[in-house]
Amino acid sequence: MTANKNSRRSWLIVPADQADALTSVQPQGADVIVLDLEYSVPPKNKESARAGLSAQIAQLAAASAQVFVRVDRATRWADVRAAIGRGLTGIVLPSPEEPADIVEIDALITELEKARGVEVGSTEIVLMLESAKSFWNADTLGRASSRITAMGVGRIDLSMMLGAVPQNEFRLYRFLMTRTLVAARMLGKQPLGAFWRPGSRGGLASVADTLRAAREARLLGFSGCVCAVAEQVEPVHVGFV
Amino acid sequence: MPPYIRRSLIALSIDDPKLADKAFDSWADAIVLDIVKDSAQDWQQTLKAQMPAAITAASRGGAEVFVRLNAQTAYAELEATVFVGLTGVVFVGVAEASELSLACAKIDELERERGIPQGTLEVDLEITTAQGVWNSLEIARASSRLGTMAINEQVLYQNLDIPFEDTLEVEPIEFIKGQLITVATAVNGQAQGMSYPLCITQKEADEATLKKAILRARDTGFKGALCAYPSWVKHCNEGFRPSADEVEYYKEVRTVFAEGLKRGLASVPLNGKMIDVPVDLRAEVYLEWADRVALRDQQKIRAHQPVQAVT
Numbered sequence: 001m002t003a004n005k006n007s008r009r010s011w012l013i014v015p016a017d018q019a020d021a022l023t024s025v026q027p028q029g030a031d032v033i034v035l036d037l038e039y040s041v042p043p044k045n046k047e048s049a050r051a052g053l054s055a056q057i058a059q060l061a062a063a064s065a066q067v068f069v070r071v072d073r074a075t076r077w078a079d080v081r082a083a084i085g086r087g088l089t090g091i092v093l094p095s096p097e098e099p100a101d102i103v104e105i106d107a108l109i110t111e112l113e114k115a116r117g118v119e120v121g122s123t124e125i126v127l128m129l130e131s132a133k134s135f136w137n138a139d140t141l142g143r144a145s146s147r148i149t150a151m152g153v154g155r156i157d158l159s160m161m162l163g164a165v166p167q168n169e170f171r172l173y174r175f176l177m178t179r180t181l182v183a184a185r186m187l188g189k190q191p192l193g194a195f196w197r198p199g200s201r202g203g204l205a206s207v208a209d210t211l212r213a214a215r216e217a218r219l220l221g222f223s224g225c226v227c228a229v230a231e232q233v234e235p236v237h238v239g240f241v
Numbered sequence: 242m243p244p245y246i247r248r249s250l251i252a253l254s255i256d257d258p259k260l261a262d263k264a265f266d267s268w269a270d271a272i273v274l275d276i277v278k279d280s281a282q283d284w285q286q287t288l289k290a291q292m293p294a295a296i297t298a299a300s301r302g303g304a305e306v307f308v309r310l311n312a313q314t315a316y317a318e319l320e321a322t323v324f325v326g327l328t329g330v331v332f333v334g335v336a337e338a339s340e341l342s343l344a345c346a347k348i349d350e351l352e353r354e355r356g357i358p359q360g361t362l363e364v365d366l367e368i369t370t371a372q373g374v375w376n377s378l379e380i381a382r383a384s385s386r387l388g389t390m391a392i393n394e395q396v397l398y399q400n401l402d403i404p405f406e407d408t409l410e411v412e413p414i415e416f417i418k419g420q421l422i423t424v425a426t427a428v429n430g431q432a433q434g435m436s437y438p439l440c441i442t443q444k445e446a447d448e449a450t451l452k453k454a455i456l457r458a459r460d461t462g463f464k465g466a467l468c469a470y471p472s473w474v475k476h477c478n479e480g481f482r483p484s485a486d487e488v489e490y491y492k493e494v495r496t497v498f499a500e501g502l503k504r505g506l507a508s509v510p511l512n513g514k515m516i517d518v519p520v521d522l523r524a525e526v527y528l529e530w531a532d533r534v535a536l537r538d539q540q541k542i543r544a545h546q547p548v549q550a551v552t
Contacts, residue, residue: 139375174415175416178414178415178416178417179416181371181401182371182374182375182401182417183371183375184371185400185401185402186370186371186372186374186375216409218404219404219406219408219409219413220403220409220411221401221403221413223402
């Protein structure tokens with residue numbers, strides 16, 4: 001489960017309120033485990049998920065996993081406070097729109113690193129671009145913190161905002177992927193994204209469709225993507241060679 | 242309407258002993274001279290000695306002549322390569338507007354020093370990096386000398402870490418090309434390029450494949466291309482222009498529409514299509530474009546005619 005910054009192909013989302021899921025995901029060999037505090041956790045479970053976060057991170061880190069926490073934009077401060085500590089590799093920050101969004105989180109992370117004995121500056125930030133504004137500001141967002149190591153293309157919020165129906169062909173998506181790729185490569189960050197097709201994406205994507213989405217994303221210049229379920233890890237590894 | 246009739250460009254080394262013959266025989270609209278910096282010697286002095294003759298040799302067949310320089314070492318390379326007879330300079334790898342501004346200040350100085358009419362030397366760009374793509378509009382706006390913009394796809398693919406494979410049904414940098422075409426046009430320049438996948442495979446394609454690729458490039462908005470092989474030149478010259486059929490059609494459009502206007506109509510039918518003002522304007526542009534291409538071809542034919550001895 002070890003991976004350096006340059007070989008993080010699979011970013012497996014694991015709901016942070018499902019501690020049991022951790023034991024099943026470890027053997028899948030994801031390059032990165034993303035403990036999720038965003039959409040996969042129902043509101044009523046968020047508080048308990050935050051409370052159990054440090055123990056989960058410690059458990060995964062002990063198994064040499066690279067562990068990120070995806071925070072919820074609406075509760076990002078509380079989520080970051082719950083996440084920062086030894087064993088955490090970084091934070092996945094969805095939908096930043098202005099550099100100030102990132103500067104603020106960077107400062108909070110620094111404060112928490114100092115307080116909790118974590119090497120200052122060691123906690124990474126991964127940006128998920130999920131709004132029209134975030135794609136337009138991608139370069140200034142990517143420069144907002146030296147902690148940023150990767151930039152990814154979001155989908156659900158993006159399709160809602162831009163008016164596309166997620167189940168159909170999201171025709172703007174390839175344009176947005178290109179913009180993310182150019183910004184990420186310009187800034188020396190890892191570009192994250194996959195070329196998902198209608199009817200077979202997210203947790204529904206079959207192994208074959210996941211392989212295709214990953215392979216085509218690789219041919220478009222990307223080097224890793226988010227996996228919604230553990231079964232997608234292996235085809236993602238095959239696709240991103 | 243393309244600002245420049247520059248359908249085919251071919252790159253030749255100034256060290257090539259057959260430079261003059263290759264340029265002459267190519268029938269390319271433009272020759273791009275690639276310099277060679279000999280580190281064992283004072284390369285600037287060597288290039289200064291070579292360039293005037295190389296420019297003359299490259300232009301013998303009526304081609305415009307450019308020199309291709311590295312944006313990062315432009316200042317020193319300009320000093321060694323800018324001489325009378327050069328149409329312009331192609332900068333490879335400009336990533337920020339300030340780089341182009343600095344280079345253009347040097348060109349201003351060299352024009353004054355070397356008897357080149359002020360402001361006439363054109364500047365063209367070959368984009369090679371993500372940064373160059375991202376900043377393309379600012380870069381293009383940095384100099385009124387800007388003429389054409391192109392993507393060096395071999396280098397850009399490496400910079401973006403896109404594998405050299407042509408198995409994808411979509412073009413990986415399709416949107417980057419779209420950006421480049423609109424940026425170049427927005428600053429009254431034009432974009433040069435070939436369509437996918439020939440732009441990355443650079444294969445010596447059969448005639449039908451090549452013609453199709455050129456038509457697609459033209460209809461995407463490119464006005465010419467750097468030819469990977471001399472065999473591409475003829476097809477680029479024929480393809481990056483209105484075809485004979487289009488010329489005939491648009492002549493008819495102009496006639497039919499003019500008659501319609503006389504009868505007080507705003508639109509008239511022609512072979513099942515509606516002809517109105519935008520179509521007539523397009524016809525006007527295409528016919529003027531075709532005329533300019535014909536003039537350019539005549540210039541090159543004259544340049545290829547044997548020089549008669551003066552008695």
